[in-house]
Amino acid sequence: METIKANTLIQSLSESHSWFGVKYNVNIYKGCNQGCIYCDSRSECYQIRDFDTVKVKENADVKIEKELSSKRIKGVVSLGGMNDPYNKFEKDMEYTKRVLTSINKHKFGVFIVTKSDLVLRDIDILKSIKLHSVVNVGITITTYNDALQGRIERNVSSTSERFEALKKLRDANIFCGIMMMPILPFINDTVDNVRSIVEKAHEYNLNYIYPSFGVTLRGRQREHFYGKIGKELTKKYRDTFGDSYMCSSPNSNELQSEFIRLCEKYGILYKMKDIIEASKKHIVEQQIQFEI
Numbered sequence: 001m002e003t004i005k006a007n008t009l010i011q012s013l014s015e016s017h018s019w020f021g022v023k024y025n026v027n028i029y030k031g032c033n034q035g036c037i038y039c040d041s042r043s044e045c046y047q048i049r050d051f052d053t054v055k056v057k058e059n060a061d062v063k064i065e066k067e068l069s070s071k072r073i074k075g076v077v078s079l080g081g082m083n084d085p086y087n088k089f090e091k092d093m094e095y096t097k098r099v100l101t102s103i104n105k106h107k108f109g110v111f112i113v114t115k116s117d118l119v120l121r122d123i124d125i126l127k128s129i130k131l132h133s134v135v136n137v138g139i140t141i142t143t144y145n146d147a148l149q150g151r152i153e154r155n156v157s158s159t160s161e162r163f164e165a166l167k168k169l170r171d172a173n174i175f176c177g178i179m180m181m182p183i184l185p186f187i188n189d190t191v192d193n194v195r196s197i198v199e200k201a202h203e204y205n206l207n208y209i210y211p212s213f214g215v216t217l218r219g220r221q222r223e224h225f226y227g228k229i230g231k232e233l234t235k236k237y238r239d240t241f242g243d244s245y246m247c248s249s250p251n252s253n254e255l256q257s258e259f260i261r262l263c264e265k266y267g268i269l270y271k272m273k274d275i276i277e278a279s280k281k282h283i284v285e286q287q288i289q290f291e292i
Helices: 060-070 095-105 117-128 148-153 158-169 191-203 221-229 231-241 252-265 272-279 281-291
Strands: 002-004 010-014 022-026 055-057 077-080 109-114 137-140 176-180 208-211 214-216 246-248
Touching: 010 060, 055 060, 055 221, 060 095, 060 176, 077 095, 077 246, 095 109, 095 117, 117 158, 137 158, 137 272, 148 158, 158 176, 176 191, 191 252, 208 221, 208 272, 221 231, 231 246, 272 281
Parallel strands: 002 055, 022 077, 077 109, 109 137, 137 176, 176 208
Antiparallel strands: 010 022, 214 246
């Protein structure tokens, strides 16, 4: 594990309402070893060399503790914007756990994006944060099929394990849902896949599903992606999308229509505004009870 220097670890975001109500962004690690063939963080614009090698930012937990203590404006802190905060090293290093402890101590909220069931290790801290702030865990699930998932997301918890993690989070009354993205054209963009994910989310009483019916491809990541999907699919992508950044599934209209129909049927949230409002509903209710 390589250590790298970073002067500031907490990034303030100007439009906190636009992405899950996030006010601050934190990346403890740099790079990712989960082997997802579609990851946009590999793109050249982010200037991350040796992306598959995970590096930790020097004294990240200590620095974040200090930075949080100096913030006058509270808000939701995002973990997992550019990499997974629960990579394979986190089990032993516990940087994410210590950062969550600081978030709780200083009365901030948290939004976590992960593909790992290791998030369950920190469920007690998440429950403590929920007593005063927003807690939202989004677990990425792109395909219902474990075998296919193992080919496009190679070194991470299986789809089945992620669903079980979500179930345990809901059983603990943690607000959580599915990041159903990306839906890859010609790979997992089927009605059956989308339907299976939504129905499982309903079975486990998940709060929301946030989808993207396509994939983004740009410099360096495009070449990596094509190198993983084979010549036949690469030709299909080139013929269909050329050099487009956003590669929407040709089935996107049908997929979105069925997705919305099922979410409406089961009462699963899927609009960003509704997800944000629901995630902080318990805080509003607590404030009303306190005023009474």
